[in-house]
Amino acid sequence: MVSSTHGRLLKGCVKSGLGFCCPLEVLFSSMCFSVRGKFPSILFPIEIKNIQRGKHGSDTGVYDTEGRFVPSKFEEIFNKHAHTHPNALTYDELTEMIKANREPKDFSGRIGSVVEWKILYKLAKDKSGLLQKETIRGVYDGSLFEQLKKQHSSGKEK
Structure with missing residues (x-):
């Protein structure tokens, strides 16, 4: 995938059970990921090739400056x-x-870290209020969002 859009990201937030709680993060990340050239696109696409731009000084260092885990x-x-x-x-x-x-x-970077981690905690903590290691790993490999979508969808059907 070359790019995604923030519209798809917002739909994903809703399908994952976050509702519209994440627009701040969407807007915050827009400037990092949407720039193809010198200026951001008015459509604010998420350019996967620019994902390393989301790295900031106050992050965990789990990704290096080239986007490697x-x-x-x-x-x-x-x-x-x-x-x-x-x-x-x-x-x-x-x-x-x-x-x-x-x-x-x-x-x-401080704001980004707080928003990213607190949203993750709200979304993915278990019934004991713990954010499990495998859940956090799912953020980094991308599998968590599909799991949350399935959980939220099955919860609506009950």
Whole structure:
């Protein structure tokens, strides 16, 4: 896939059960991903080839500057911050991780991290209020969003 659109992203948010809670993130990410040349497209497509532009100083480092997954950085999230359960984060541990990754004067990165992680927590925490390691891995490999769509669809049918 070369590009996606924010309209599709919004539909995905709704199908995943987020409703229209994510437009802030959509607008925030628009400038990172929509630029083909010098200026953003008025259609704000998400250019997959530009996905590394979503990297910011206050992120976890799980993706490097070229968009490659770094397994050791992924494991570091849990080694450093999963105090209660070795393979999951509580809300407080998630907040601790976000704060630990803050870079001075990286205000947009701080906002991005808070929005990204808090939306993920709201969407994907389990019944015990834990954000499981495999769930977070699903964000990075893309499988979580399909799972959430299926869960939300089956919940509506009941």
